[in-house]
Amino acid sequence: MSFGFKGRALRSAAAIALISALGTPVLAEEITYVSGVVGKAADNFAALVKPWEDMTGNKVTMVPMPASTSDQFGQYRLWLAAGNTDIDLYQTDVIWAPQLADSFVDLTEVSKDLAPTHFPSIIQSQTVNGKLVALPIFTDAPALYYRKDLLEKYNVAVPKTWDELTVAAQTIQDGERKDGKGDFWGFVWQGNAYEGLTCNALEWVKSFGGGQIVEQDGTISINNEKAAKALETAKGWVGTISPSGVLAYQEEEARGVWQTGNAAFMRNWPYAYGLGNGDDSAVKGLFSVSTLPVGAEGDSSAATLGGWNVAVSKFSKHQEAAISLAMYLAGPEAQKQRAINESSLPTIVALYDDADIAAAQPIIPQWKDVFLNAVPRPSAPTLGKYNEVSSKFWTAVHETLSGNGSAADNLAGLEADLTDIKGDAW
Known part of the structure; x- marks a missing residue:
């Protein structure tokens, strides 16, 4: 039938x-x-x-x-x-x-x-x-994960700005290492040269008021002082509040450090929340999440969509x-x-x-x-050329974080590269 x-x-x-x-x-x-x-x-x-x-x-x-x-x-x-x-x-x-x-x-x-x-x-x-x-x-949309118990232990507030995060992470890291946790870090995130770094860096740049790499009308906006300041701020974390190896981290590497109880803060996606509260997690019940920090008071938080x-x-x-x-x-x-x-x-x-x-x-x-703070990557305005745009962006960011050139110089070079990719039109 x-x-x-x-x-x-x-x-x-x-x-x-x-x-x-x-x-x-x-x-x-x-x-x-x-x-x-x-x-x-x-x-x-x-x-x-x-x-x-x-x-x-x-x-x-x-x-x-x-x-x-x-x-x-x-x-x-x-x-x-x-x-x-x-x-x-x-x-x-x-x-x-x-x-x-x-x-x-x-x-x-x-x-x-x-x-x-x-x-x-x-x-x-x-x-x-x-x-x-x-x-x-x-x-x-990613969030800032934070250890509630450690913020209370060190009388630290949930950071609202990236500078506040830097100070809070250093304070907790120093305290935990004095207590014998030599492999404890203040902040873990995704610094490898891949799409995940585009997501992280877009959040830094946007939250400093530095735009969205390429704007919705197709304008290349990344080469500006606020974007450079955002990247220089992140560069300062590498080897201080974040391990030097963060430049090879993707989502799972960051989660691995966090979930074993060896970080105060983490930037990651929602999937890490449920895993962090699993029975095999060292941080079960000890953490919460907040919106990602901003560059300065008056700026808006940004979370890559x-x-x-x-x-x-x-x-x-x-x-x-x-x-x-x-x-x-x-x-x-x-x-x-x-x-x-x-x-x-x-x-x-x-x-x-x-x-x-x-x-x-x-x-x-x-x-x-x-x-509600989610910001899209510039795939809509760049159309089929987005993959090239993102690759050039994360490469320039990774070079900056690795100490190979200043943010200002690398963003100037990035602007030239994106202009070539764009040609007459996206």
Whole structure:
């Protein structure tokens, strides 16, 4: 018996459940999902997709990618350029839509009921030339993690400015080392030369009033005194309140130092909150989060807008099943599960008022304050050239932090490089 579902995508998880209840065999295909992995994301993925597998009879295999988003993007671009048919779904960074759109299925029609339940700005970020090329599965905005017990021990307030953070971190670091903790640090963050450094440095620059590298109208704004001051401030942390090795840190290296109890402050994404309160964590129950500091009183905090989405490959041989999984992962059931189990921020607005999420992860409703300070990376104005722009930016920043040239000189060189990349237009 046929119910007419062949040849078109399932509209929602409810539709999948209905077909399952009717007893009709549904696809029974094996599909492949590729994603970067941080924290326990790989371990949690099997539980996340199990309800969908049970409802459809399909099976999902996750192909883990390096945590570095820069490495992920490079590999994705190679696969898609080659028309790879082995990957059905790609977990994509919020900034990649303009660059990879031509290789993804348009999900506008199939998600016409689901998409309006998400934050409009996030849906818009995944819409290219009128086509919704990826569905949001969780959003991201980093925060300042701090040890409540140590701030109280040393009578230190939660820092509001980067200078206050510097002083607070040094005070606590000095005190803890006098108590015998020789490997204790004041502040850990992501200083490796990769996309994560673009995120960190954009926050420093923006919070000092130095702009957004390239403004929304396409103007290259990075070469200015406030941006230079921001980078020189961060340079001063390396080897003092932050280990020299921070210049090789990504998210997991920073979390490793923090979660073993060896740092007073950390800049990281929401995923680290739930892990930090795990039973195996040395800082369980001892920390909280706040908005990232500002350059000076009167400046605005900045948190780089992150987040992840799911896109269906045009080259997939299992598009119907892939679209069905994308809809499930972007829907309320999976987003709620991910919020509870991984402290990931939902993109469905109503979930911020969900009692179960608030009980399991009370920080999520509070993260709204961080999210309201989110600043986008300049992927929209730079279009397909964003990856080159970001690479030039993080390279100039890393050179500055490493002591290879002043911030002013490196930003002047960066402006020249970006002008060449821009050419007549982005």
